[in-house]
Amino acid sequence: MTAQDVTRHGPGTGPEEIRAVVLRYLARYVDDVAVLDRERLISDGWLDSLAAIGLVAHLERSFGLEVGDEDLELTNFDSLDAVTALVVRKLAG
């Protein structure tokens, strides 16, 4: 992610674009991106704790938002759709 990328995302970014950013990050940790659509990311062990806190940092950097402790529910991070929805909510809120 370059500095230009960071400034591209932010308030007003659409769900499709958010989903693409999240997918690009998660794709770093699997050989087959298809699993990201169907598997539970944390419950099923696709993301270890380092990758998970890396994801939190990546969301903060990419979208200029702050992920607080209250956001760190398993249900917010266990699927691609859930992470996308969390970012959509944070950007809207």
Place this chain on the structure above:
Amino acid sequence: MSGPDLAQARRLADQLLQPDPGPALGTLVATRHGGLGLSHALHGEVCRLVAETSPSRQALLTVHAMVCRAVGRWGSEELRDRRLPDLATGRTVAAFALSEENAGSDVRSLAIECRPTDDGWELTGEKQWITYGLEADVLLVFAGTERGPLAALVDTSAPGVEVRACPRTSGFAEARLASVRFDRCRVPHDQVVGRVGSGLAHVAADALTLGRLSIAFASWGLARAALRAATQRAVGRHQFGGPLHERQLVRGLLADASVAVDAAQELCRRAARSIDEAGEWLQHDVLTAKLAASRAAATAAATAAQLHGAAGLLEGSPVDVMVRDARVYEVIEGNTQLLQDLVAGQVLARHRSGEDL
């Protein structure tokens, strides 16, 4: 690192080597909570400088900073306001209670029992290898619950907490290692750090990142001290009618140790910058620094001991202590083989991301 920054790091390192380090323990705590609010780069230099003299003592700064980090980043505002000012000024000394008899690198296998109560949790079980546990006023304890991982502050003075000295270890012999037994110890909700049951184990993972950075710098410090001892010996010791340094094989040992020390320096400083700038690949940088610097410490300490010959075998001699402490750095905050595994994971992640290594 600028001159004034290094001078500040030296002053703080000197304070940390005193019996009562006081506010020097608050390196990374935000100034609004009474801490020094230093960058990770400067915190690292302090770690390095303390470890050049005493790796055992440096361990206090590592564990205290990890607990401060966990509270500062994931604690509620109320918890931060209540605990950080005393942690920042060293009035409260903190230690990190993660390891158990059957749970080291695999923290998902934590066995300590943690039951919900009306007003919080109740702990029963034992934690081991707690660095500075014998001095600590408060412990950051990790446990598994039916809702997922839990991290909580437990005061060592609380009912149901028994602190005992660990058997003396060969390295970190002065690091005040303790075992702690919890017997139906009550932990109120307001002592919990971070969300229970997120399943992310984020409090531990995040604190360990800082721990790895601190250990990396400490390893570099030990490696520097060992290279210095090796060089002094090569100059001062005469055999076969001349100083050791005139012998080619000795020069090979010195050269390899020196290259390892210099590499550790650059990797440590890069990792600290990466955290300070919230770099995209900070985990990769921190893991790499810890792996390389702990190996540099082992290389340089072995060289120093080898050049001291029989004198280096003397139990408790300075170079003997260096060898023993360097072994600790290849074990704690992720052992060498675990770190290799994690670094390889980062290499693959970078490859998949399309970023050129």
